Amino acid sequence: MSTAWKSRYAQRTKNVQSSTIRELLKLTQKPEIISFAGGLPAPDVFPLDRFQEACRRVLEVNGHQALQYGASEGYEPLREMIARHISRYGIKARPQHVLITSGSQQALDLIGKLLINPGDRILVEAPTYLGALQAFTVYGAEYVSVPSDNDGLRTELLEPSLRLGPKFMYVLPNFQNPGGTTLSEGRRHELVLLADKYGIPIIEDDPYGQLRYEGEHLPPLVVIDRENLRRDESYSIGNVLYLSTFSKTLAPGLRLGWIVAPPDVISKLVQLKQGADLHTSTFTQVVAYEVAKEGFLDEHVKLIRKVYRERRDVMLDSLKHFFPAEVKWTHPKGGLFLWVTLPQGMDCRSLFEVALKENVAFVPGDCFYATSETNGEGCRHFRLNFSYGRPELIREGIRRLSVAVKQQLHELHAVHAG
Amino acid sequence: MSTAWKSRYAQRTKNVQSSTIRELLKLTQKPEIISFAGGLPAPDVFPLDRFQEACRRVLEVNGHQALQYGASEGYEPLREMIARHISRYGIKARPQHVLITSGSQQALDLIGKLLINPGDRILVEAPTYLGALQAFTVYGAEYVSVPSDNDGLRTELLEPSLRLGPKFMYVLPNFQNPGGTTLSEGRRHELVLLADKYGIPIIEDDPYGQLRYEGEHLPPLVVIDRENLRRDESYSIGNVLYLSTFSKTLAPGLRLGWIVAPPDVISKLVQLKQGADLHTSTFTQVVAYEVAKEGFLDEHVKLIRKVYRERRDVMLDSLKHFFPAEVKWTHPKGGLFLWVTLPQGMDCRSLFEVALKENVAFVPGDCFYATSETNGEGCRHFRLNFSYGRPELIREGIRRLSVAVKQQLHELHAVHAG
Numbered sequence: 029m030s031t032a033w034k035s036r037y038a039q040r041t042k043n044v045q046s047s048t049i050r051e052l053l054k055l056t057q058k059p060e061i062i063s064f065a066g067g068l069p070a071p072d073v074f075p076l077d078r079f080q081e082a083c084r085r086v087l088e089v090n091g092h093q094a095l096q097y098g099a100s101e102g103y104e105p106l107r108e109m110i111a112r113h114i115s116r117y118g119i120k121a122r123p124q125h126v127l128i129t130s131g132s133q134q135a136l137d138l139i140g141k142l143l144i145n146p147g148d149r150i151l152v153e154a155p156t157y158l159g160a161l162q163a164f165t166v167y168g169a170e171y172v173s174v175p176s177d178n179d180g181l182r183t184e185l186l187e188p189s190l191r192l193g194p195k196f197m198y199v200l201p202n203f204q205n206p207g208g209t210t211l212s213e214g215r216r217h218e219l220v221l222l223a224d225k226y227g228i229p230i231i232e233d234d235p236y237g238q239l240r241y242e243g244e245h246l247p248p249l250v251v252i253d254r255e256n257l258r259r260d261e262s263y264s265i266g267n268v269l270y271l272s273t274f275s276k277t278l279a280p281g282l283r284l285g286w287i288v289a290p291p292d293v294i295s296k297l298v299q300l301k302q303g304a305d306l307h308t309s310t311f312t313q314v315v316a317y318e319v320a321k322e323g324f325l326d327e328h329v330k331l332i333r334k335v336y337r338e339r340r341d342v343m344l345d346s347l348k349h350f351f352p353a354e355v356k357w358t359h360p361k362g363g364l365f366l367w368v369t370l371p372q373g374m375d376c377r378s379l380f381e382v383a384l385k386e387n388v389a390f391v392p393g394d395c396f397y398a399t400s401e402t403n404g405e406g407c408r409h410f411r412l413n414f415s416y417g418r419p420e421l422i423r424e425g426i427r428r429l430s431v432a433v434k435q436q437l438h439e440l441h442a443v444h445a446g
Numbered sequence: 447m448s449t450a451w452k453s454r455y456a457q458r459t460k461n462v463q464s465s466t467i468r469e470l471l472k473l474t475q476k477p478e479i480i481s482f483a484g485g486l487p488a489p490d491v492f493p494l495d496r497f498q499e500a501c502r503r504v505l506e507v508n509g510h511q512a513l514q515y516g517a518s519e520g521y522e523p524l525r526e527m528i529a530r531h532i533s534r535y536g537i538k539a540r541p542q543h544v545l546i547t548s549g550s551q552q553a554l555d556l557i558g559k560l561l562i563n564p565g566d567r568i569l570v571e572a573p574t575y576l577g578a579l580q581a582f583t584v585y586g587a588e589y590v591s592v593p594s595d596n597d598g599l600r601t602e603l604l605e606p607s608l609r610l611g612p613k614f615m616y617v618l619p620n621f622q623n624p625g626g627t628t629l630s631e632g633r634r635h636e637l638v639l640l641a642d643k644y645g646i647p648i649i650e651d652d653p654y655g656q657l658r659y660e661g662e663h664l665p666p667l668v669v670i671d672r673e674n675l676r677r678d679e680s681y682s683i684g685n686v687l688y689l690s691t692f693s694k695t696l697a698p699g700l701r702l703g704w705i706v707a708p709p710d711v712i713s714k715l716v717q718l719k720q721g722a723d724l725h726t727s728t729f730t731q732v733v734a735y736e737v738a739k740e741g742f743l744d745e746h747v748k749l750i751r752k753v754y755r756e757r758r759d760v761m762l763d764s765l766k767h768f769f770p771a772e773v774k775w776t777h778p779k780g781g782l783f784l785w786v787t788l789p790q791g792m793d794c795r796s797l798f799e800v801a802l803k804e805n806v807a808f809v810p811g812d813c814f815y816a817t818s819e820t821n822g823e824g825c826r827h828f829r830l831n832f833s834y835g836r837p838e839l840i841r842e843g844i845r846r847l848s849v850a851v852k853q854q855l856h857e858l859h860a861v862h863a864g
Contacts, residue, residue, distance in 0.1 A: 080505045083502070096487070097484075097486055142459060143455065145458075303551070
């Protein structure tokens with residue numbers, strides 16, 4: 029007889045499902061569909077020539093090391109480069125405070141593995157990044173959601189939730205996924221003070237921080253926390269773990285992210301990383317280092333900012349031009365996404381069906397809420413990605429979407445009139 | 447104040463420690479030491495020219511895909527190639543039965559995540575692969591050890607342990623790490639029948655199967671299981687999950703492994719993989735496919751076999767030449783390791799100290815035992831790697847080691863005489 033595999037699955041897998049986004053994305057694969065659903069960087073800005081040159085050099089000069097097993101902590105020159113690179117944002121980490129991960133997603137998984145006991149509550153924004161929920165749920169996380177608005181997490185609503193004793197707070201302060209919103213400087217200070225007051229640490233996820241198209245860079249939470257604590261320059265302590273990635277600035281196919289944390293936390297994470305995959309690909313680490321090392325990344329990020337800003341502006345203009353006045357949307361100052369709010373009574377799932385018939389797609393907002401009491405709220409929203417498509421497609425896609433929106437709106441009014 | 451991070455760690459991390467091997471390896475990093483401790487492939491056989499050419503072509507022809515996000519299941523042409531490749535060993539999998547993982551280590555981690563509830567018993571060989579213990583322990587695994595000899599796991603001792611109801615059996619049938627032993631064909635059949643009889647599935651880990659230096663390839667457990675079940679050609683059912691890797695045949699720095707499993711198991715593993723790291727690096731997958739696709743891998747494996755066989759023979763000859771008759775060792779027919787047994791009363795940890803002074807290193811045997819009752823047994827053994835060093839270094843290393851062994855043996859005799 030054969031093993032009844034399903035009956036052997038561990039308890040922790042019971043709440044794990046395939047990402048709704050993934051299932052939706054399958055519906056949007058047809059070539060005639062203009063999809064704003066994915067969160068993909070624009071492939072046309074990948075620096076292919078630099079990668080060519082880097083691969084050639086790495087294999088010529090350093091091939092034996094680049095193809096061999098490596099340290100679980102990551103490739104030392106890359107850790108040094110990251111420490112140097114983030115110091116411009118005031119994060120004064122040293123290489124020993126940096127762990128290289130297989131993308132930010134693995135950082136979230138390792139943090140879940142490190143910190144979450146089954147039943148632990150995690151405080152998240154409503155809405156929040158779906159992949160974090162996927163990473164945490166498998167370790168038995170439950171959630172407390174705190175609403176956000178155009179200035180990010182509403183810190184004035186935070187205290188009652190902190191008194192529930194969450195294990196940590198998970199926050200995306202810059203150009204949040206899915207909201208496209210940025211946590212204001214005032215709220216950053218409040219958030220860090222509240223974390224300190226209640227002794228609840230913060231996981232600061234910053235995949236998009238460098239992709240700012242207007243305004244000034246705001247201080248990361250980890251920096252504000254350091255300044256408050258003052259007495260420690262060496263990150264041996266702190267209330268914030270900081271995550272970032274090369275996925276949005278270089279290429280997501282490399283799967284390279286990192287965690288900045290106190291050395292004790294790094295060494296425990298390294299042990300977990302050993303068991304999880306020994307180490308991140310030496311080859312992609314050495315190649316990424318070779319591509320990025322001599323200031324190329326700065327130059328390249330400027331290009332990405334230019335391209336994405338233009339696409340964001342085309343999307344904002346098109347929304348203004350085509351969409352009815354009852355519909356609202358965020359004005360993201362960076363990142364990849366904007367967030368649309370439909371009038372009361374409209375439902376993003378029905379709109380999704382109609383939009384598919386118009387050959388355009390997005391991600392329905394309810395996917396991004398951790399707790400069911402806020403799920404109802406999600407039905408009035410959807411997420412649009414503006415980084416992937418070329419401007420002419422963005423314009424045409426928003427036109428198509430406006431047809432679907434108007435049709436749904438018309439039906440809604442008919443119901444109300446009837 | 448700062449977060450007391452250690453007090454926030456999850457219960458599951460309590461039994462997680464840095465691999466003893468890793469700690470020992472730090473002691474063996476000095477250039478004057480000849481180390482047989484690591485499990486590293488020989489870098490001098492990495493096919494650097496092929497990688498050069500593959501990277502060049504991939505970035506020229508397929509760069510936008512290779513650097514972009516990809517499917518969690520893995521790069522489709524690579525899955526197809528693996529399915530084709532393993533069919534020569536009788537494993538008739540289709541691409542949908544193959545999940546690409548970030549090395550075999552991630553395969554072990556995902557399987558632990560999928561199957562192990564805290565307190566579940568896992569049946570392992572004594573000795574067994576340390577990395578599997580690391581991957582499983584974090585999910586709360588406990589262990590049942592069954593001894594092995596020159597013909598691998600002693601299946602005649604298996605039934606009492608199966609009656610304890612382990613969640614699964616974890617077995618390395620070919621050129622086992624650390625023993626270097628191979629499960630005999632008769633025992634393979636017995637093992638598969640016992641798995642079926644008790645309804646306890648098998649995780650078959652086969653990183654070294656292709657590196658056979660003498661004798662005939664033996665049928666994988668997954669094939670014997672298929673043949674017994676007969677009625678299913680499509681792997682929709684079965685009692686065996688099969689793991690392998692490109693780490694030993696192509697390059698470990700790529701971090702590319704795979705799991706062959708029934709489609710239901712694959713889809714659940716894919717969900718876990720999404721949460722763990724979204725997907726394995728697209729770039730390394732596409733490059734590995736480009737390197738391996740047109741039969742190159744077969745040719746290359748022939749070269750590896752030739753080089754490693756020679757190194758194994760040098761090690762066996764040197765052992766015979768330099769070592770005292772009281773010491774015994776396995777004669778591995780493939781793989782990377784051989785296993786030395788010291789006379790009663792000698793201790794591998796003390797030997798390790800003395801060996802370091804002689805500038806030679808190995809891994810003490812007690813590292814490879816899952817349960818404490820078999821740990822005492824471990825102290826009489828140690829593991830030697832023969833794939834990494836060049837022949838002249840192997841000979842010199844074994845000579846140095848023999849000095850340490852003789853010295854320890856002398857002391858032992860002196861104690862007995864005294």
